[in-house]
Amino acid sequence: MLTSLSLVTVEGAPALGEVLCQVDDIADVSDGGAKSFRFGIGPHEVRIFLLRRQDKVYAYLNACPHVLSALDWMPDRFLDPTRTLIQCASHGAQFRIDDGFCVDGPCTGKSLTAIPIDVVDGEVRVGG
Template sequence: MSDERLLCRLEDIVDGKSKGFPGPNGSFIGLFAVRQGGAVHVFVNSCPHIGVPLDMVPDRFLDGQGKRIVCAVHGAYFRIEDGFCTAGPCAGDSLEQVPARIDDQGQVWVPLDAGA
């Protein structure tokens, strides 16, 4: 049995944009991914401040310029490359980053228990 699960295809995420995904087995907290060219950064969709999902509107995890991840609940800003909070009530904390692997067919894989 594999210790990974298929999240999506890289082409399912528009370059420079983000996309949310439900958690395994219907869990409340899912994942989200941000694509930057051929790279994808995946995080648990839970703000370190109070544990709520970051998006109020589906798939909207980035600021207007697409340069930072933003929590819609209280406006905290996070770096895309590592999820570190640079401003807001959880400044200095980080989102939980999920290891992601893109295979040679362009499929994005994450650990089986990611977001559980």
């Protein structure tokens, strides 16, 4: 089941409607890129990442549903070698880019936590 976490509830994160980045700041998944953010400090730190496929932007919590490890294997690197799936660096779980659903690995059937965003005029903004 897809769950979501609004950044509005995260201390230290930008407010509703604030700009996270420009769409063009996110490398297309065909180039293997992504863009990561951290908000808050200490136990309240929240990490998220954005992926872009052509004009569509996806945002997820950077926490694998298996044991909540960060997913990236290098800064801003979240994809498998085919660049068609998100792949967890810890134990290799694979997730669809479109909806964060885990299709293979120890958390098969679970999903990444989606982060609501809005894309307006080429900007990625905090959604509600």
